[in-house]
Amino acid sequence: MRQEFTAISAFSTVLAFTAGAVLCMQVSQMQAQPGADISVPVLWAIEAAVFGTAVYVWQSQVTFPGWILGIAGLIGIRTALVSVAGLMLAVMQETANVAASLQETSQLMPRICAMVFALMVCYPVRVFLPMRAVEIRRRGRGFADSAAVKSATAGAEEGDRGLLIVTVKDRASTGRKQPRPTPAEAMADLTPAAGIEGDVELPLSSVLALFPEDILTDKALALSDTGSMGIPFDVIHPQLKEAQVVFSVADLRNLLPPAVRKSLVQSSDSDLEVENTLVLLPLESIVPQLPPEALELPLPSPPPWAEVEAAESIVFAKI
């Protein structure tokens, strides 16, 4: 969500206020519907509930005083809308009795109309609501949580809050050197670990749903309702590093259970286009079935810049 209050936001606010005032004035001239009377305390309760919910939905991190301020602001704008509408009505009808017009526009329908427009008017200005600081979930390896940062921040002056210099331990002195593969080796094909066998099971219905409709039959769809198909892991694995698993219809057809395969419309030479159509299998169904060793990474091979030891670091701490 963009948090800046731009010229467009200001324009929207003014526009919504003007439109709201005009519409409230129009609505106030409508005949009151029988049974539409709601007692004033109930109306206030509804209004407070609606406005309170709106402020919370807009800014869930709003402080409690900010929340109250938001509700008060909305009520203020709603009142202003009704008042302006009443004044406009008095001017247009050349009524000397302004008070009567105000009373007229404070009834149920104009009030609901004003509530809606108050929400529209206030939406762009929600960015000014005071927010509370968000707690960052603690992570074991969070740099900002490290002992080095804490010791440095302990003596920090107020002016330095948010941006602090920290001396971190020289990693070179730890002597954690170990043989590393070259970048080319690291980026080379991630070949499957030896000994990984087996199939990845996918529901037939979800696979057939990806096939072109031309080759599906009712019988095949009926057969697919409960069954599943196995795709050999070694066929899938080479594609995993491409973040997609793609097969042609012809290849997938060969992996289908015989009964389902036979129930599909059989291909002919003229159907080459259909047979070569590529089908994207859902990664979310495949990856969870992979054995852990399938996603094993080679030894870490950080680039040269990662080997450069930082004598100093900067911490941008949240305020």
Place this chain on the structure above:
Amino acid sequence: MASINYALKEISCKVVYYGPGMCGKTTNLQYIHQHTVDDKRGNMVSLATPGERTLFFDFLPLEASQIHGFRTKFQLYTVPGQVMYNSTRKLVLRGVDGVIFVCDSQWEKMRENLESFRNLQENLASYGYSLETTPYVIQYNKRDLENVGPTDYMQYVINPRQVPHFEAIAIRGEGVFETLNCICSLVLGQMSHKQEAGAI
């Protein structure tokens, strides 16, 4: 590239948030903007469409305290993630000192993450830079969503070299400053190394 102005005693570094469209690059910058002290940051400049898509880039200058008597400034940029804005992305990368590659953790974005990462490599190469010489870290964003892939798999796809990586929920600020601090440290380390070698 990073510049050191000895007359003004000033160090200036450029960090770019890169990644596929809608992955949370601008959200990172907004969170940083909202949660740093006023006098240490400038105005955030954001050129976006009404649909909250970055049109050109976002820019946020940050200033750190003095390091060895030098004022250290970081200029944070984002690139537009949409495929059609590649020339803009390339332009923003000019003179980059460090990259934060933001990934969208959702399953349906896996391929886009990889394509964007390859696009980053290509665009860096067009200036004669590479990820071998430009510090970068990976941020796996949107970890709060339900349809996210495991980080093991994302590491396998995006980060087989295992450079520093962080899980994040940028909209709530989780992992945002951890990622920023890490890249800033790496950039300063790299710059210090270059200075010692007489490269800058």
